[in-house]
Amino acid sequence: MLDQRTAQTFVELADTLVIGFDVIDLLQTLAERCVDLLDVDAAGILLADPRGSLTLVAASTEQARLLELFQLQDEEGPCLDCYQSGRMVACSDLTAQPQQWPRFAAAAHEAGFASVQAFPLRLRDQVLGAMNMFSATAGLPSPHSTSVAQALADVATIGITHERTLRQHQLVTEQLQHALNSRIVIEQASGMLAERGQISIAEAFALMRTHARNHNRKLSVVARQVINQDGIVAELLDPAPS
Numbered sequence: 001m002l003d004q005r006t007a008q009t010f011v012e013l014a015d016t017l018v019i020g021f022d023v024i025d026l027l028q029t030l031a032e033r034c035v036d037l038l039d040v041d042a043a044g045i046l047l048a049d050p051r052g053s054l055t056l057v058a059a060s061t062e063q064a065r066l067l068e069l070f071q072l073q074d075e076e077g078p079c080l081d082c083y084q085s086g087r088m089v090a091c092s093d094l095t096a097q098p099q100q101w102p103r104f105a106a107a108a109h110e111a112g113f114a115s116v117q118a119f120p121l122r123l124r125d126q127v128l129g130a131m132n133m134f135s136a137t138a139g140l141p142s143p144h145s146t147s148v149a150q151a152l153a154d155v156a157t158i159g160i161t162h163e164r165t166l167r168q169h170q171l172v173t174e175q176l177q178h179a180l181n182s183r184i185v186i187e188q189a190s191g192m193l194a195e196r197g198q199i200s201i202a203e204a205f206a207l208m209r210t211h212a213r214n215h216n217r218k219l220s221v222v223a224r225q226v227i228n229q230d231g232i233v234a235e236l237l238d239p240a241p242s
Contacts, residue, residue: 030043078118
């Protein structure tokens with residue numbers, strides 16, 4: 001059953017790789033599918049900008065989102081080590097001594113996580129980012145699950161570089177910068193919508209994402225509409241009955 005679901009996931013992700021596809025939506029789907037398929041409780045994905053600074057672009061849960069942001073702000077954690085080395089980084093017990101990342105381990109424990117694995121998003125010698133997988137219990141997934149996780153990370157890398165293959169004159173760094181800029185707009189819109197509707201940021205993000213999919217729009221376009229207060233806010237918070 002797991003192999004069938006894994007195959008279906010790869011087909012689903014491959015179907016998104018068309019000209020003009022939404023990188024943010026692809027990576028969000030990828031983070032969610034990691035949790036569906038593998039023995040983990042949350043996942044997050046970070047991408048590097050042209051200067052090499054990592055930015056959060058996808059997270060399966062609010063706890064993972066906040067932990068990834070803490071990791072970036074504190075400049076300590078598995079994704080940073082994974083990105084810098086280009087290799088998988090893992091810790092089966094974040095409470096074990098001596099701790100690799102003391103401040104990150106404390107924050108992870110507070111968020112309800114006990115172990116972590118980070119996989120590089122790598123194309124040959126170029127590392128584009130990293131994918132974190134968090135578990136509420138100590139220990140690491142099986143070697144098979146680890147292989148599947150790296151394969152999913154490779155799919156993310158393919159997705160990010162796909163338009164470069166289709167459009168030879170477009171640089172991958174431009175694609176990454178566009179995705180990172182879009183994520184900033186989406187974060188701002190999520191915060192505005194959450195405050196307006198007195199809901200969580202995760203709920204606000206889900207409302208915008210569903211609306212974008214239902215209306216065949218990019219998530220960043222919907223986010224800009226929210227920021228511009230052009231009437232879409234009321235529609236998102238009080239949708240018409242179907």
